[in-house]
Amino acid sequence: MAADHDRFSTAARLKALGGQAAAKVYRARPKRRGRLTGRAALLALVVCSLVVALAYPMRQWVSQRSEIAEQERKAENAREAVEELRDRKARWQDPAYVEQQVRERLHYLRPGETGYIVPDGAGDAGSPADGTAQRSGHISGEPRAAGDRPWYRDLWDGVDRADARG
Secondary structure, three states, rough: HHHHHHHHOOHHHHHHHHHHHHHHHHHHHOOOOOOOHHHHHHHHHHHHHHHHHHHHHHHHHHHHHHHHHHHHHHHHHHHHHHHHHHHHHHHHHHHHHHHHHHHHOOOOOOOOOOOOOOOOOOOOOOHHHOOOOOOOEEEOOOOOOOOHOOOHHHHHHHHHHHHHHO
């Protein structure tokens, strides 16, 4: 009877219930799995595959977009240059503009006009009577570079040198 009594005692019942409850709690709790499940690994593999597969085409697309932008910029510059050239051509079609340019650049005169060439301010560079007048337009004895002189001065200097020889 003592065994029966132990069987129905409160302590024994709590002990039995505790063991049963503990077994239920531990069985009900899911097993602790690793952090990476099979599905998660498959998803990670698919995402990595997509990134690798799309990396080269995306890089090509970006470089092509920048090349297209560069070509559009060059085309716009070319259009602006064409417009400027058309404007210049239209100006050269105007006889008044042509006359202005000829008078300014080549020092042409109309019949009856008198043209003057003003010396560079170097003073008396020689007298035309003794043939020592210098046409080079130099200042203080230093000859100017050929690029600084007007073209017609070079032409006349060449004519004068040829005349002096012959």
